[in-house]
Amino acid sequence: DAMVIQNPRYQVTQFGKPVTLSCSQTLNHNVMYWYQQKSSQAPKLLFHYYDKDFNNEADTPDNFQSRRPNTSFCFLDIRSPGLGDAAMYLCATSRHTGPTSPYNEQFFGPGTRLTVL
Amino acid sequence: TQLLEQSPQFLSIQEGENLTVYCNSSSVFSSLQWYRQEPGEGPVLLVTVVTGGEVKKLKRLTFQFGDARKDSSLHITAAQPGDTGLYLCADRLADSNYQLIWGAGTKLIIKP
Numbered sequence: 617d618a619m620v621i622q623n624p625r626y627q628v629t630q631f632g633k634p635v636t637l638s639c640s641q642t643l644n645h646n647v648m649y650w651y652q653q654k655s656s657q658a659p660k661l662l663f664h665y666y667d668k669d670f671n672n673e674a675d676t677p678d679n680f681q682s683r684r685p686n687t688s689f690c691f692l693d694i695r696s697p698g699l700g701d702a703a704m705y706l707c708a709t710s711r712h713t714g715p716t717s718p719y720n721e722q723f724f725g726p727g728t729r730l731t732v733l
Numbered sequence: 734t735q736l737l738e739q740s741p742q743f744l745s746i747q748e749g750e751n752l753t754v755y756c757n758s759s760s761v762f763s764s765l766q767w768y769r770q771e772p773g774e775g776p777v778l779l780v781t782v783v784t785g786g787e788v789k790k791l792k793r794l795t796f797q798f799g800d801a802r803k804d805s806s807l808h809i810t811a812a813q814p815g816d817t818g819l820y821l822c823a824d825r826l827a828d829s830n831y832q833l834i835w836g837a838g839t840k841l842i843i844k845p
Contacts, residue, residue, distance in 0.1 A: 620775075647831055656819055658835040659776070666831075706775050712831045720831045721766065722823075724775030 619643070622707050622725035629697050630733050637692040637728045639707030648690045649722065650682060651706040659706055665690065666712065694730075702732045735760045737822055737836035745842040746812060753808045754839040756822035762802045763825040766833070770819040779807075812843045 620641045629635040641648065646667050651659035663672045665684045679701070681693040694701055708722040736759040746752055756765065764783045768776035780789050782798040782805060789796045793816075795808040809816055819838045826832040 656838065656840045658821060658837045661832070664832070708775070710831055720764070720825050720833065721778045721781065722776075722833060724777065727773070727775050729773070 620707060620709055620723055620725035622705075622728050624728060625726060626729050626731070628731045628733060629694075631698065632696045635694050635697055635730065637694075637705050637707075637730070639690045639692075639725055640688050641690075641707075641709045641723075641725075642688070643709055643711070643723060644687060645709035645711045645723070646687070647710045647712050648684060649706075649708040649710070650680075650690070650692050651708065653704045653706055653727070662692070697730070697732045699732050702730055704729050735824065735827060735834055737824060737834060739820075739822055739836040739839050741839060742837065743840045743842075745844065748813055748843055748845050749811055751808070751810050752812055752841070753806050754820055754841070755804065755806050756836055757804045758824060760803070760827075762798075762805070763827070765798060765802075765805050766823045767796060767805070767807055768821045768823065770821060770838075772818065776819075776821055809841075812841075814843045814845050817841060817843050 623638050649664040650662045653659045661673050662676045679695050683691045704727045706727045707725045710722045738757045740755045766781045767779045770776040780796050785800045785802045787798040793810045797806045819840050821838045822836040823833040826834050
């Protein structure tokens with residue numbers, strides 16, 4: 617089945633210790649997103665890729681970086697995690713079908729829950 | 734800047750009861766999506782509504798889109814514990830072809 621996979625599902629790291637979260641997709645979608653979600657709140661967009669073009673949200677801290685080496689894979693790097701970075705990190709994909717298409721469904725992975733000690 | 738407001742923020746009811754949750758926008762929706770996020774999982778799309786006055790049904794879930802396309806409701810009939818989750822509404826961001834703007838969600842708990 618086509619899907620979005622995130623690894624690991626749970627990640628524990630120490631304060632200040634770099635961590636990388638991974639996402640892969642078999643949907644062949646051209647857009648990939650990274651969201652941060654805290655405790656039953658709306659997902660907050662960190663950045664997204666349209667093909668290889670990287671788009672950073674204005675309020676995403678510099679501590680967060682991302683790489684997309686190919687269509688299928690995307691990584692989220694947190695260079696120096698702080699206690700406030702503990703959250704669920706969601707990867708999502710969508711297929712951009714054109715400027716007039718009303719449908720922009722996003723397909724989410726199960727998320728990685730990050731704990732910072 | 735468009736704002737999506739969802740209400741109530743939290744709802745806890747007994748199995749078998751009916752409920753309605755709402756999503757209102759400060760401006761006309763482009764194409765409204767409803768997602769459900771079960772605990773510990775990512776959101777999953779339930780439905781997309783585009784046309785004012787549109788009604789869509791998904792088993793016990795009924796989605797209504799206001800005539801003016803600024804409000805939407807989700808009605809669940811005979812709620813079951815499996816309906817527990819965070820219900821999120823989202824709309825396409827005004828200056829983007831594919832980004833979404835999200836409501837804060839309604840956290841729904843169905844007690845057995």
